[in-house]
Amino acid sequence: MRFISIFTHEPTNRPPTEPEMAKMGKLIDDAMKAGWLIATEGVSFGQTGVRVHKSAKGKVSVTDGPFTEAKEVIGGYALLKAKSKAEVVELTRRFLDVAGQGTCEIYPLFEMPAANPAENPTENPTENPAENP
Secondary structure, X not given: OEEEEEEEEOOOOOOOOHHHHHHHHHHHHHHHHHOOEEEEEEOOOOOOOEEEEEOOOOOEEEEEOOOOOOOOEXXXXXXXXXXXXXXXXXXXXXXXXXXXXXXXXXXEOOOOOOOOOOOOOOOOOOOOHHHOO
């Protein structure tokens, strides 16, 4: 199963230190090699976001940050591969041990069911019906 983990934390007034970056880099490298981390990115420190909202009536509004009502900021996301909720929680604990204070919200990703060739017969794209009378 695949999951998305969204990491939030209280705003800080400093970027990560070199030792913190090195420790996170090692975790990411080890996790990628082990196959449980599919992708991850951190949000740029000190950057403000933009919020785009579409109402039920179809009107789109754009609001530039910073968002003063935010008590937490998004620190980043990770796409994870795990066999169960228990496993993804344990992997997330490993991340939080390195990241420090913060919260990860984890959601399973929707996965399309595999197509059954017996139910959906298709022509072999390498065959040309004109060549096989």
